[in-house]
Amino acid sequence: MAGQSDPHLSIFSPSEVEFVAEDEIVEIVPNIRMDALNMICGDFGPFFPQIPTKVPLWLAVALKKRSKCTIRTPDWMTVDRLTQVLEAERESPREFQPLPFHYIEISKLLFDHARDDISDAYLVRSLIEDIRDVRFHKVETGLETISGRTHAVKLKNLSAMEVNIVRPFMVRTLQAFYKHDSPQMIQQADNTGSRATPVTDRGPRRDLRRR
């Protein structure tokens, strides 16, 4: 997947992150009787009408599209919880509140496919957008504090989408700082790296030719 996106940026595109998020488990209420599904990622079901079951998001969405189930809104996607989170996010400018790693993607998928299953969808959506904005803002302001002395940045509770956005910048910044701090080390590392690889490369080739 990484190969599909721009290799220079070395990030996933949002749709790729969303694809990854489809493996998250959600709870559905099927309205059909169906035997267990044996997937590579695991067995899901059996499904009984009106009895909640846990399935990955992609399966939930697939079933929802065929109107075979309703998706239950995750606990964290309620208005009460989100308002709490939003308030906490605003109050603590240096910390991130614990939210599911894929909260942006999950909520987007649910809003796209299971809007009718979410109570107060409107408010929930705007709350999630607000939370996202607040957190992005926090990440951005946090980046400003990176200085030459920084060798690592610790960001707890950062979500997939947020990491994805700052990853290329962060990595390169740190690399740059590192480089400017100790140019010799970088050179050495580069040299040893470039020397080592041709040697190892030749090894197997010779073997092949001999055979």
Added chain:
Amino acid sequence: MKGRVVKLREAHKAGSPALCCASWGPSGQHVVTASAADTAVLIHDAATVLAGGRGSGSSPVVTIRLHKDGVTALAVAPGPSGSLASGSMDHSIKFYTFPEGEFQSNVARFTLPIRSLAFNRKGTLLAAAGDDDGIKLIATIDNTISKVLKGHKGSVTGLAFDPRNDYLASVDSIGTVIYWDLCIGAEARTLTRVAPTFRSDNSVRNILCWSPDGQTLAVPGLRKNVVLYDRDTGEEVCTLYGDHEQPVSCLCWSPNGRYLASAGLDRQVLIWDVKSRQDIERQKFDVRICSLAWKPNGNALLLIDVMGRVGIWESVIPSTMKSPNEGIPDLNSTKAPLFDDDDDDDDEDEEKPSTSGGLEDDMDETLSDSTPFSHKRPRRKSTFDRDSDNEDLTHQMESTKRMKDKHNKKEDAGKARGDSATSARLVTARMQAAFQPGSTPPQPGMRNFLAYNMLGSITTIENEGHSHVEVDFHDTGRGPRVPSMTDYFGFTMAAMNGSGSVFANQCKGDKNMSTLMYRPFGSWAGNSEWSMRFEGEEVKAVALGAGWVAAVTSLNFLRIFTEGGLQMHILSVSGPVVTAAGYEDQLAIVSHASDCLPSGDQVLDVKVFNISEGAQSMFGRLVLTPLSQLSWFGFSENGQLSSYDSKGILRVFSSQFSGSWLPLFSSLKARKSKDESHWVVGLDANNVFCILCKTPQSYPHVMPKPVLSILHLSFPLASSDLGANSLENEFLMRKLQLSQIQNKMEEMAALGLDTTTYDDEAFNMEAGLDQCILRLISICCSGDKLVRASELAKLLTLEKSMKGALTLVTRLKLPLLQEKFSSIIESFLFQERMLNNKIIAGTGRFCSNATIMTSTTVLTTQATLPSKFMQDGNSSLESSLPKPNLVNQQCSSTEPKNSAGEQGIEIKDSTGKVSSAFIPSTKVPKSSETKKHRNGASNSAVVDQNQEGDIDHTGAKKLSTEYCNRAEPQRPVNPFAKSSSSKEQSSSLLDSIKKMKVDKPNSRI
């Protein structure tokens, strides 16, 4: 007065024309203003605004700067302790106290700017709208969004609640007016393009206004006029057409509805006498006026222009004419009661104000007798109780409140009952009325369940004299699609199964007779639904099953009909019916046996009929928890009669002790928090399916669709000193299930049916039970409860598990138990052998052990073997390994020789007979009619010597009994001994039991 110019004073600084709004406080002493170009909301003293015109320049009383962007909308809730709501371009709505202007809460968040706000007349509901699609209705009591009304295509600029609270009118920037019915929360009427269109110009907006009596709605018209529309029909009543040179943008009714003020884009403000449809006053301003408001209790008009300048036009109506406050319509007297509930009616009476007092007094009264609401999300129930508004849309709250009241009453009643029971014993409790299992009480305006079971649900909603009944199957993939039905009878009870549904209604007065109706879901003949009418008789409970429909009536008649409507049986039942349930052939009826006992307990009888046989299969007392009522009654998925009472105990009828009720589930124990209750839907062998309800709700609502939760059945065990309650429970449950299966098998055998289908199930049960017992034994041993362990060992049914138990105690070094266990095994073996002998002697055609234990592979090799016995012995373990068999069999053939004593001889005896009878029986290996598990066990009597090496190997040395010593010699040769000796864990025992389970079906191929 005429010709007096109203002077405006700057309140908000605006560089360019911006939309401003202004409003009076409810008492008319304060004035609130806001501007889209300013983030502040200002509360002024009305007097200073009036004086401001003369240049005193005093500052506003309160300045609120909480919005991040311009404030576009204001609304003041009526009442002296009212509150102020402001909506802004920053997408948020905020509440403040009024007139103090203290921030209370953020109400709601939109995704786009807000354009309009409106409170309803009692201030319980706030409508908010803007560029978002959808008008949000917010219950001010807890700031929850009770509804989102969608339908406008443009941004909504004007909102107005009908004073009678039936409708909300809204107008958007493209001129569409929509009447929303607040009861159903949907569009009642849409008038497209009736108002001017201002697409992008945000400094102009359409607004609308209800006349104070709610009869007409005033909307700016397309032709520089004001159009009045009728409340109910939405038809144009009249237009006010006159001297406006450009379209009207803003209007306002006088408090009595006699006059109307309108402001146009032509910078004029006109005052109309609505009756004569003529303008009586006018005033021209420098800039456009964008908001108008009549003083609620005086002859004055508040104005604000687009530059943010505010002013008050005093004495608008000439003194020669009627005052704008005279004859304010009294809405309460004309108001149609929306909720004629008892508790609401009381409030209603209190609310009825004196007409002379006018609007304000009215408000005073209303609000003084109810708690002033606060917007800080009051979750406390007490405010719910006291707040006495009967608004349509807050009826969710209302209903919870009402239910809570009921709940309290019930509790009180319960308490009273309890007290009386303990002290005086004078008050007798009421006998419970008839009910349908799985039904919920009807609620006005909402769907309720007539029936809800594991298969589907029947719901009904009353609507203008008739009801709509819908039948839904949970499994939408399989169940038939049943068209919804319009029901003119008003059915109050229903039952359904896979093939049809039955409905019945109570008789209402003399005209409406009680009717029973059956609707099949599918039939080979058309029009196969039928109905029956009962004269002077009322259906109390209905049930249906395979090919029959039953109804129990007020005359205590049990009427049984066929599926086609044939009246098959009419019986009399012994007492007033409580409920009825059907399952295939069985019909169960619960009836009152007598009045309640002095203690308050009900006396209920239950009868089970078998309809196809015309027999009564059970009669007895229905067991209830003291002082409880029956709340659910029915059959489990596998046909066990079950009941659930109001104290949350689920009971299942079992044939144990020749028929008794077993308490298998307690709601109180299963609930996770105190306010949870379980509404039972059904159960199967291991689980109960129920809907979780949070108090004050004790039953589920149709919307949102309830979700079933699965809870395990469990006996109400006393907390034992063993500390293994779950295991003990499992033991009891398995025992119960085993007995159920055995019962079924006996029944089938008695009918001469083939019971082989249940053999595997029964065997699995036994194996599971034994596993459970073994675990219990090990816990007993570690807890030093040796007597209990030996009792448990006696309950083991499989030979193999007995061996396992023996190994276990050997390993735990409990010689006492070892001795006990070996003697148990011996006596067990002895019994088995006696039984075998009897079978052999009794029946000429002995159906051999071998047929069950040997697999076909072994059968083929059998002919070459010298001793059938050996093969017999090993087959169970080695069916998959025919080759090592030979070695094994040879060694095991030495076994009987080694073994000394009676047993060995006996084994020889029996095996001799076995071998003699063996050959014919192999030809008919499946002719076995004896109970398989018996055979298996007796067979293993022969097998045991081999298995002993397998299981008991390590312990064998320590065993002092002769029996176990016999295992010694064969140890080095037996390949299984090796394999098992490497694993000394007790889990290997369970494995071997499992292996037996696997082997069994194989051997039957």
